[in-house]
Amino acid sequence: MIKVEDVHKSFGDEEILKGITTKFDKGKTNLIIGQSGSGKTVLLKCLIGLFKPEQGRIYYEENAIQDMDDEQQRKLREEIGMLFQGGALFDSMNIEENVMFPLRMFTKQKKSDMVARVNEVLKRVNLENVNKKFPAEISGGMQKRVSIARAIVNKPKFLFCDEPNSGLDPKTATLIDTLIQEITHEYDITTVVVTHDMNSVMEIGEKVVLLKHGKLVWQGTNQEIFKTDNEDVTSFVYSSDLFKKIREVQLKEG
Amino acid sequence: MKYLQDIGSYFLMLKKVFGSFTKRSVLKHLIFKEIDDLIIGSLGIVAFISFFVGGVVAIQTALNMDNPIIPESLIGFATRQSVILEFAPTFISIIMAGKVGSFITSSIGSMRVTEQIDALEVMGINSLNYLVFPKIVALMFYPFVIILSMFLGILGGWVAAVYGGFSSSAAFIEGVQQDFIPYQLFYAFFKTCVFAFILATVPSWQGFYMKGGALEVGKASTNSFVWTSVLIIASNYIITQLLLS
Numbered sequence: 001m002i003k004v005e006d007v008h009k010s011f012g013d014e015e016i017l018k019g020i021t022t023k024f025d026k027g028k029t030n031l032i033i034g035q036s037g038s039g040k041t042v043l044l045k046c047l048i049g050l051f052k053p054e055q056g057r058i059y060y061e062e063n064a065i066q067d068m069d070d071e072q073q074r075k076l077r078e079e080i081g082m083l084f085q086g087g088a089l090f091d092s093m094n095i096e097e098n099v100m101f102p103l104r105m106f107t108k109q110k111k112s113d114m115v116a117r118v119n120e121v122l123k124r125v126n127l128e129n130v131n132k133k134f135p136a137e138i139s140g141g142m143q144k145r146v147s148i149a150r151a152i153v154n155k156p157k158f159l160f161c162d163e164p165n166s167g168l169d170p171k172t173a174t175l176i177d178t179l180i181q182e183i184t185h186e187y188d189i190t191t192v193v194v195t196h197d198m199n200s201v202m203e204i205g206e207k208v209v210l211l212k213h214g215k216l217v218w219q220g221t222n223q224e225i226f227k228t229d230n231e232d233v234t235s236f237v238y239s240s241d242l243f244k245k246i247r248e249v250q251l252k253e254g
Numbered sequence: 255m256k257y258l259q260d261i262g263s264y265f266l267m268l269k270k271v272f273g274s275f276t277k278r279s280v281l282k283h284l285i286f287k288e289i290d291d292l293i294i295g296s297l298g299i300v301a302f303i304s305f306f307v308g309g310v311v312a313i314q315t316a317l318n319m320d321n322p323i324i325p326e327s328l329i330g331f332a333t334r335q336s337v338i339l340e341f342a343p344t345f346i347s348i349i350m351a352g353k354v355g356s357f358i359t360s361s362i363g364s365m366r367v368t369e370q371i372d373a374l375e376v377m378g379i380n381s382l383n384y385l386v387f388p389k390i391v392a393l394m395f396y397p398f399v400i401i402l403s404m405f406l407g408i409l410g411g412w413v414a415a416v417y418g419g420f421s422s423s424a425a426f427i428e429g430v431q432q433d434f435i436p437y438q439l440f441y442a443f444f445k446t447c448v449f450a451f452i453l454a455t456v457p458s459w460q461g462f463y464m465k466g467g468a469l470e471v472g473k474a475s476t477n478s479f480v481w482t483s484v485l486i487i488a489s490n491y492i493i494t495q496l497l498l499s
Contacts, residue, residue, distance in 0.1 A: 048376050049375075049376075050372060050375060050376065070274070073378070074274075074378040075378070076378075077376060077377055077378030078377070078378050080376060080377075080378075082373065082376045082377075084369045084373060085369070086368055086369055088368060088369040088370050088372065088373040089370075090365075090370055090373075091364070091365075091368075091370070101377075104277070104279075104280055105276075105280060105377065105379060106377075160376075
């Protein structure tokens with residue numbers, strides 16, 4: 001579980017996060033949604049420690065990240081898996097080396113054990129026979145799956161995903177979403193996904209947090225998001241033609 | 255003001271490079287890879303340039319000797335002095351600022367743009383130690399490149415002088431051995447080590463702290479070459495003033 005209390009973050013004179021308070025539950029896919037520039041990625045980067053908030057506290061389980069010394073933060077980061085928007089695979093390494101990277105850095109396993117674990121997670125993300133290929137030689141969707149494999153190879157307690165299906169076709173995007181949700185349940189981890197994709201919200205949003213201009217304006221489940229009268233939610237959800245039409249049908253049918 | 259900030263950030267980077275070390279087995283692998291990329295990969299161009307510039311120095315010296323009192327051995331002497339004191343350590347380092355420096359900046363800059371450095375940080379890895387320290391260690395082998403350059407520069411001078419008909423082999427070799435001061439070798443290698451450190455760290459700083467996209471990677475590579483060259487030339491002047499004057 002991750003708890004966020006009154007987090008503020010500014011860049012220069014511009015305040016990006018204006019007092020965010022929420023909780024991300026263990027064993028659930030928690031989604032942070034909002035329009036571009038709403039502060040989603042900044043909040044994510046505060047959660048993983050790449051940005052330091054000026055005010056507020058972020059708790060991992062019961063421990064505030066602000067109270068941890070460098071060594072404790074380093075230990076915590078070993079328990080974090082991260083899926084970046086572009087995959088962030090290391091160009092100079094092949095797929096096997098990329099996925100094996102956290103094991104090489106943080107464990108003392110034998111190479112054969114590490115290779116076995118790499119094959120296991122690659123199989124889990126439906127990728128086989130790609131071990132010796134380089135990131136540039138595989139598709140964007142495959143890169144995302146390799147990135148998920150790298151994120152989970154060291155059995156993390158927390159998984160963060162920054163726009164996991166951006167730039168992917170709808171079918172592959174659904175596949176990635178489903179994979180993230182399955183892994184969350186299977187490993188019983190706390191997953192936080194930043195997205196602005198309403199399909200993701202519908203498919204995997206077990207908890208949804210909506211940000212607008214750096215403020216948290218609504219939170220609930222993906223079932224509740226279609227029932228609420230909150231104006232910020234409706235203007236975000238029904239901004240696409242598809243969802244507008246669904247809304248019209250819903251209203252007609254009462 | 256920005257220059258002061260940049261200088262401060264460069265020294266802070268150096269502090270972080272030597273803090274929180276990466277796992278030894280991983281570091282060893284990275285160092286070998288950097289030696290291959292930065293040192294072995296540069297030998298060809300260094301050898302080519304050194305041989306021919308050594309030849310040109312010998313020919314230029316010979317063509318400017320129109321007084322019959324000046325002995326032929328001066329060609330070998332001038333070639334040795336030019337190659338050992340300036341050409342090999344300084345001129346080759348400027349070339350390396352273009353080859354190795356822009357490679358370092360663009361590779362680290364690309365990692366910044368594609369969030370690979372963020373990925374390292376999220377995993378709790380000291381990305382500066384992981385990326386920059388192996389380059390510093392690899393460039394500690396840079397003096398061997400300069401030894402090769404010195405040897406091939408003088409060899410090129412000998413080939414040009416002897417086969418160009420400017421000097422006899424014996425006279426050239428006599429000139430190479432004439433008035434040899436070992437301290438000058440110390441001076442040459444001392445400044446080579448300083449240049450090696452500049453070559454490893456300034457381009458790394460340019461790449462690591464760049465902001466933006468692919469276009470900015472290109473700009474950072476250009477800046478890297480400019481600033482590495484400026485620092486090499488400036489430190490060359492200071493070291494020469496301190497050690498030789």
